Amino acid sequence: MIEISGLEKYFGALQVLKGIDLNVQKGEVLSVIGASGSGKSTLLYCINGLEPIQKGSVVVDGTDVHAKGTDINKLRQKLGMVFQQWNSFPHLTALENVALAPRIVKGKSKAEAKEIAEKQLKHVGLEDKLNVFPNALSGGQQQRLAIARALAMEPTYMLFDEATSALDPELVGEVLDTMRLLAEEGMTMICVTHEMGFARDVSDRVAFFHKGVMEEIGPPAQIFGQAESENTRKFLANVR
Amino acid sequence: MNQTISFFSGFNVNDFWFLGEAALRTLWISALSVTIGTVLGGFFGWMLYEGRLWATLTLAPVLDIFRSVPLIIQLVLFYNFAPIVGLDLDPFGSGTVILTIYTAALVANVARGGIEAVGKPMRRAARSLGMSYWQDMRYVVLPIGGRAVFPAWVGVALGVMKDSALVSVLGYVELLKASQILITRTQEPFLILSIAGAFYFALSFPISRYAAQLEKRWAQ
Numbered sequence: 310m311i312e313i314s315g316l317e318k319y320f321g322a323l324q325v326l327k328g329i330d331l332n333v334q335k336g337e338v339l340s341v342i343g344a345s346g347s348g349k350s351t352l353l354y355c356i357n358g359l360e361p362i363q364k365g366s367v368v369v370d371g372t373d374v375h376a377k378g379t380d381i382n383k384l385r386q387k388l389g390m391v392f393q394q395w396n397s398f399p400h401l402t403a404l405e406n407v408a409l410a411p412r413i414v415k416g417k418s419k420a421e422a423k424e425i426a427e428k429q430l431k432h433v434g435l436e437d438k439l440n441v442f443p444n445a446l447s448g449g450q451q452q453r454l455a456i457a458r459a460l461a462m463e464p465t466y467m468l469f470d471e472a473t474s475a476l477d478p479e480l481v482g483e484v485l486d487t488m489r490l491l492a493e494e495g496m497t498m499i500c501v502t503h504e505m506g507f508a509r510d511v512s513d514r515v516a517f518f519h520k521g522v523m524e525e526i527g528p529p530a531q532i533f534g535q536a537e538s539e540n541t542r543k544f545l546a547n548v549r
Numbered sequence: 550m551n552q553t554i555s556f557f558s559g560f561n562v563n564d565f566w567f568l569g570e571a572a573l574r575t576l577w578i579s580a581l582s583v584t585i586g587t588v589l590g591g592f593f594g595w596m597l598y599e600g601r602l603w604a605t606l607t608l609a610p611v612l613d614i615f616r617s618v619p620l621i622i623q624l625v626l627f628y629n630f631a632p633i634v635g636l637d638l639d640p641f642g643s644g645t646v647i648l649t650i651y652t653a654a655l656v657a658n659v660a661r662g663g664i665e666a667v668g669k670p671m672r673r674a675a676r677s678l679g680m681s682y683w684q685d686m687r688y689v690v691l692p693i694g695g696r697a698v699f700p701a702w703v704g705v706a707l708g709v710m711k712d713s714a715l716v717s718v719l720g721y722v723e724l725l726k727a728s729q730i731l732i733t734r735t736q737e738p739f740l741i742l743s744i745a746g747a748f749y750f751a752l753s754f755p756i757s758r759y760a761a762q763l764e765k766r767w768a769q
């Protein structure tokens with residue numbers, strides 16, 4: 310379980326997160342929506358410790374992410390992350406991209422790492438691209454590669470930061486399908502997304518962020534049907 | 550034909566070997582300086598990238614000096630002043646030290662550029678997989694950044710090899726010094742300098758060809 314309480318985050322003088330309280334249970338799919346600059350990406354970075362926080366805490370399975378003694382590299386193995394920009398390692402084949410972290414971080418043997426990589430590439434539908442370099446893959450394929458790469462660490466949680474925003478429209482579907490598949494398999498997911506269809510159909514809960522505050526959180530039916538917050542309704546009226 | 554003055558004599562096969570041997574010395578002092586200088590320069594480049602304030606204030610100006618003062622001045626100064634501080638170095642030693650520092654100063658900038666070439670998002674992606682700072686450096690930044698600045702590094706390496714000719718002023722008999730010796734004896738500057746030039750070319754051409762091939766392979 311991910312427990313966020315009283316989380317405050319500043320970039321210099323700019324307060325980007327203004328006291329976030331949020332728990333995510335195992336098996337839950339949470340979508341995070343909100344206008345550009347509302348702090349959605351920053352929230353994810355604070356969850357896996359890529360950004361330091363100024364106040365409050367983030368606790369993952371009982372471990373405080375930002376505490377001094379925390380082995381953050383170990384903790385991050387539980388928290389797979391997929392970024393807007395897919396960041397494939399250009400010097401490695403698809404297989405090597407996925408096999409790298411299991412090998413060097415988890416100390417798996419070459420053969421084991423290869424097996425894991427093959428399994429995860431199959432999982433995301435890239436089993437015929439094992440030995441291809443990323444620059445020969447489409448954006449959608451590279452994003453699925455990034456998902457496979459994160460899954461290869463066998464994370465408990467997956468964090469998606471607008472995984473489809475940088476993609477050509479015709480490539481969005483294949484990545485969303487992969488994310489749906491993961492949700493169906495019971496993966497715990499936090500998905501920052503602009504895909505309202507995905508948020509409505511796949512999420513257990515939807516959180517709406519507005520200027521660093523979590524304005525509203527609830528089941529999709531509530532958020533999309535009868536949102537309590539004026540800001541939520543306004544935002545949704547605009548994106549539709 | 551009468552040999553009028555025995556002091557001068559024509560270019561012969563032995564002289565060719567003499568030049569060849571000198572070319573090997575050029576290669577040796579260059580390879581040594583470039584190798585150590587690259588390691589040092591990589592470290593300096595990392596400090597410039599990571600150290601921010603103090604590196605900018607201390608290391609950067611020092612490297613600037615070594616980059617901008619003409620190599621020949623550095624060589625002569627170092628060779629003559631090293632004994633004063635108790636360093637008893639022969640021309641080869643002095644030349645190697647200065648060429649190494651000079652290489653390091655040039656490579657520092659190349660290396661910093663290489664680290665910068667790997668964007669923050671890429672490095673965050675690596676770290677998000679659980680890689681440590683050093684694993685990210687070793688498995689992501691080094692190969693990606695290294696490839697990005699490889700052509701610049703080859704330029705530095707070849708440049709240092711040519712500049713190593715300046716070590717001749719200290720009396721180290723590398724290719725240029727050897728040519729000068731032969732020119733004095735044979736009075737055939739055109740021939741000898743052409744041969745020396747050909748040797749320089751023969752040293753650098755395979756390197757730049759090999760480098761070009763590597764780049765092509767990486768570009769795929």
Ligand SMILES: Nc1ncnc2c1ncn2[C@@H]1O[C@H](COP(=O)(O)OP(=O)(O)OP(=O)(O)O)[C@@H](O)[C@H]1O
Nearest residue numbers: 320323325343344345346347348349350351352471
């Ligand atoms: N590294 C940084 N340094 C300074 N300010 C930053 C940094 N990263 C983000 N910000 C600022 O923090 C605020 C929140 O950014 P964040 O990226 O979390 O928003 P977001 O909700 O993900 O927006 P988007 O939908 O555009 O991705 C923005 O005002 C942004 O300019």
Ligand SMILES: [Mg+2]
Nearest residue numbers: 349350351471
């Ligand atoms: Mg964002």
